[in-house]
Amino acid sequence: xxxxxxxxxxxxxxxxxxxxxxxxxxxxxxxxxxxxxxxxxxxxxxxxxxxxxxxxxxxxxxxxxxxxxxxxxxxxxxxxxxxxxxxxxxxxxxxxxxxxxxxxxxxxxxxxxxxxxxxxxxxxxxxxxxxxxxxxxxxxxxxxxxxxxxxxxxxxxxxxxxxxxxxxxxxxxxxxxxxxxxxxxxxxxxxxxxxxxxxxxxxxxxxxxxxxxxxxxxxxxxxxxxxxxxxxxxxxxxxxxxxxxxxxxxxxxxxxxxxxxxxxxxxxxxxxxxxxxxxxxxxxxxxxxxxxxxxxxxxxxxxxxxxxxxxxxxxxxxxxxxxxxxxxxx
RNA sequence: CCGCCCUUAGCUCAGCCUGGUAGAGCAGCCGACUGUAGAUCGGCUUGUCCCCCGUUCAAUUCGGGGAGGGCGGACCA
Numbered sequence: 001x002x003x004x005x006x007x008x009x010x011x012x013x014x015x016x017x018x019x020x021x022x023x024x025x026x027x028x029x030x031x032x033x034x035x036x037x038x039x040x041x042x043x044x045x046x047x048x049x050x051x052x053x054x055x056x057x058x059x060x061x062x063x064x065x066x067x068x069x070x071x072x073x074x075x076x077x078x079x080x081x082x083x084x085x086x087x088x089x090x091x092x093x094x095x096x097x098x099x100x101x102x103x104x105x106x107x108x109x110x111x112x113x114x115x116x117x118x119x120x121x122x123x124x125x126x127x128x129x130x131x132x133x134x135x136x137x138x139x140x141x142x143x144x145x146x147x148x149x150x151x152x153x154x155x156x157x158x159x160x161x162x163x164x165x166x167x168x169x170x171x172x173x174x175x176x177x178x179x180x181x182x183x184x185x186x187x188x189x190x191x192x193x194x195x196x197x198x199x200x201x202x203x204x205x206x207x208x209x210x211x212x213x214x215x216x217x218x219x220x221x222x223x224x225x226x227x228x229x230x231x232x233x234x235x236x237x238x239x240x241x242x243x244x245x246x247x248x249x250x251x252x253x254x255x256x257x258x259x260x261x262x263x264x265x266x267x268x269x270x271x272x273x274x275x276x277x278x279x280x281x282x283x284x285x286x287x288x289x290x291x292x293x294x295x296x297x298x299x300x301x302x303x304x305x306x307x308x309x310x311x312x313x314x315x316x317x318x319x320x321x322x323x324x325x326x327x328x329x330x
Numbered sequence: 331c332c333g334c335c336c337u338u339a340g341c342u343c344a345g346c347c348u349g350g351u352a353g354a355g356c357a358g359c360c361g362a363c364u365g366u367a368g369a370u371c372g373g374c375u376u377g378u379c380c381c382c383c384g385u386u387c388a389a390u391u392c393g394g395g396g397a398g399g400g401c402g403g404a405c406c407a
Contacts, residue, residue, distance in 0.1 A: 146398090207367085235366070237367060238367050249369090258366090278365095303365065303366070305367085
């Protein structure tokens with residue numbers, strides 16, 4: 001796998017391919033980041049961007065994880081004290097999950113976001129951005145049901161973070177794309193380069209296959225789940241034997257979250273997946289890529305129930321180190 | 331600061347005029363059927379009726395006050 005392929009694999013969107021190819025041509029010492037609001041518990045959504053960071057480390061990038069405490073505060077996620085505590089725990093979980101401690105730089109937003117130069121730049125960007133645009137960029141991120149002024153400042157700070165942290169590449173889930181596009185528009189207006197971005201897909205809600213998995217609602221797999229909880233959630237998961245389920249009765253698009261978890265979480269971290277299957281159904285199966293697993297489910301050679309059993313096993317292996325780390329912290 | 335509207339189950343809301351502590355749909359849970367889930371049947375659960383004060387035998391309902399939210403107090407029509 002070449003550098004470009006590794007940098008972009010499993011990405012839902014690359015902005016722009018040309019810019020990433022330039023980075024891929026000389027990846028050593030390049031800097032990439034993901035910003036996380038320390039809110040709730042680390043779940044598979046976070047781990048998806050974490051997988052991307054691991055890819056980038058393997059490609060030679062320096063990786064920065066921004067623990068966006070100020071952003072969480074602006075987004076109504078609690079007091080600074082509460083946010084700090086969550087952030088510390090989150091950092092430990094990321095390391096346990098597999099980010100290389102030597103190559104990963106953890107930064108708190110509050111370490112630099114109150115600097116005079118930062119704030120002056122922020123005001124300059126505020127002047128260049130309409131309230132409607134800022135608000136629109138937050139549609140997938142916004143917490144609470146009432147739009148606050150702080151939530152309009154939020155995306156502008158995100159743009160400035162990319163400059164302040166001296167980054168070559170911004171990584172985020174697809175819910176971040178509007179914020180990143182805003183950054184690409186506005187930063188050049190105040191004399192900075194438009195940032196290059198990679199967006200990871202959003203995994204659908206486990207129970208319904210609709211929308212995106214989130215910690216605030218619906219069913220998600222978190223780093224705190226026990227084996228039994230993971231098993232219960234996967235057993236209940238929506239899983240028609242196809243990669244492209246029909247929309248539901250109300251016309252909402254549906255995905256297959258079980259296959260998504262295999263694609264974005266299991267196969268990137270395991271070279272081989274063994275599906276244990278009772279003899280009566282034909283015995284064990286082995287796959288070394290997602291494509292063959294998905295194809296066999298669609299053809300009927302792999303029953304969803306057997307796939308789910310394997311998914312539980314591998315997800316549990318992924319979650320286990322973080323769970324251990326969390327337990328030792330308490 | 332002024333005006334109008336809203337606040338009832340997890341969600342969207344009905345009920346309030348004509349006081350007697352509450353309903354629907356969806357969601358959720360359980361069971362049947364499928365070697366998963368979903369779909370489909372069958373069954374079930376759920377409430378400080380935003381808060382305080384007042385009137386009353388009795389207030390979710392009437393009156394007063396307060397809090398939170400939306401929209402106006404531009405143009406256009």
